[in-house]
Amino acid sequence: MSFAHRHLLGIEQLSQSDITTLLDLADRYADRNRQPNKHSDALRGLTQINMFFENSTRTQASFEIAGKRLGADVMNMAMQASSIKKGETLIDTAMTLNAMHPDLLVVRHPQSGAVDLLAQKVNCAVLNAGDGRHEHPTQALLDALTIRRAKGRLHRLSIAICGDIAHSRVARSNILLLGKMENRIRLVGPPTLMPSQIDQFGVEVFDDMKKGLEGVDVVMMLRLQKERMDGGFIPSEREYYHRYGLDAEKLAHASPDAIVMHPGPMNRGVEIDGTLADDINRSVIQDQVEMGVAVRMAAMDLLARNHMAAQPDSV
């Protein structure tokens, strides 16, 4: 088992075997998390700081639980409310935290590339919990684990990613990961929400959802941000739902055993029909949340091992 990385900044840097290593370990943590005694000592004595420069309840909670189950001392910092407001730069914040000797730093930031920048300045392992429109690697990994458990494999599947691709870091990380694992990727959405030259990423692009879903094994829905709904990118919420919202009728074009995924939080009635989201025969949305904890445990475990191996022998 090898995972030769200091940080987890994106899927871009990972190889196929890195991804498999991570998912295999996460699989074991997923099983263990269903036992009454979930605790391990993998991160005992280590300090994990969650720095969220952007609001997040779900991802932050998931990282916090993951760290606590592995025995780390976890601290959450809500950065919107803190020194950033006082004009401190990202690098100064990083240097300040670095002086407190954390071992794991979990960072979310609204700007693409901000987590890479921060990682250059600190001595600990950095996990990207989402940077701007760039990457959200643990989300892609938890999606991959969910697919692997539901479908029994993570290759040669036909997967449709639907909605606001342009503004989505989840989409970017998933395109990279699923591509590396040799799947067929289809992107479905209005052209105003497609990044430019996205067809050069080895994906097929559809603006007709029914055609895009034809025969796919997995349907991944993306969240549509409220601020993008009014006229700027799409004419209206109701027109979007009519053309790109996932309902039973559109899903009927997918493979009969296709699963439905969503990274949450969902806008019921905007990108997904509420009943469909709750349909336990099709929706794996709750499994995604469960796998999220396992994947984050695996990622932090692997990075912590590398971090400890790189330390000089303790006194």
Add this chain to the structure above:
Amino acid sequence: MTQLFTNLRLLDPEAGSLAPAAVLVRDGLIAEVMDAAPENPASNTTVIDCGGHILAPGIIDLGVKVCEPGERHKESYRSAGQAAAAGGVTTMVTRPDTEPAIDSPETLEFVTRRANEAAPVNVLPMAALTKGREGREMTEIGFLMDAGAAAFTDCDRVVTDTKVFSRALTYARSLGALVIAHPQDPGLSKGAAVTSGKFASLRGLPAVSPMAERMGLDRDIALLEMTGARYHADQITTARALPALERAKRNGLDITAGVGIHHLTLNALDVADYRTFFKVKPPLRDEDDRLAVAHAVASGLIDIICSMHTPQDEESKRLPFEEAASGAVGLETLLPAAMRLVHAEIMDLPTLWRALSLNPAKRLGLPGGRIAVGAPADMVLFNPDAPFVLDRATLRSKSRNTPFDGMRMQGKVLATYVAGTCVFEAN
């Protein structure tokens, strides 16, 4: 004082030649150009042996930002002047995008005084076209010209109100003033940090289509047809804008265009892992655009190459890419970077020097930019092939935000002369 420059190859952009010669300079002006040095120069003549290297007219850099007034910690007239001298730039045509903007005769006079005190090279300040560069009211173009404004520009801010812009162009035309604009559609380019394409999509950065430049240029050309003003596009960086420029020139409009050295030597992929020293405005383009624009310089469609020298301190660059300030310093790296175009055989040395020296002089009505009897002895002596690895710590600018740090370059300035006086000599 009489000086005789001997043992040199003379680069004459006007004649398009590079040949052995000798140059006699008297009282800061070129007095005679000879095929060979006289056997016995007069006794009061200082003989300068140029070691067989190339002597050329000094570079006239159109669009240098010196951060006075307002941000002297980023660049002063002294530091910029020293950087210019070391880079073979004998005239800096400086930008008015300071804090506050240079938009009144008083500010212009302050800047001129500071420049004369501190800079070893010629400085020609430009003034803002509209007050505060806000695009609402035109500046006192007449008074500013009297005070010595070389041209009028709001720099990277586009005058979005076409009525304001057309009036400013009309008024400027009546005075024969040159207006320099930044062709860019402000709506399409709003918030953009990079050029749209595969790379921008991969990095998740807000991007602008190269079409925004053509739209901006098309608009400006229409206003030129209407007003007949003297116009210069500061930077043409995309292939799509070239046919419009070509047509406008063919139709007889008084239009010229420039391009920054970074757009001629780097492309969008150089940003790599969010390297903010590669963030410039407009953003770096695709390789196809870079090549098209370089060939447009070679053909003469694009007239002028400039450094777009824009000092930024570490604090404004060490930020997430979108937040980081735009711009790169270029005074000292302009010559070696431009030599890449010669070494890549896109253009020959005389063609390059037309864009660096002769054309800016012509456009601004300056006597320099050429090696001709009566022209000021503003000259650069350089070795076009000498290799080195750039270490940004050696730069003379107060700000060292160069994208060329650690890169291999060729072309070294050996000495720079302004009106016959040596202002820089390599050790």
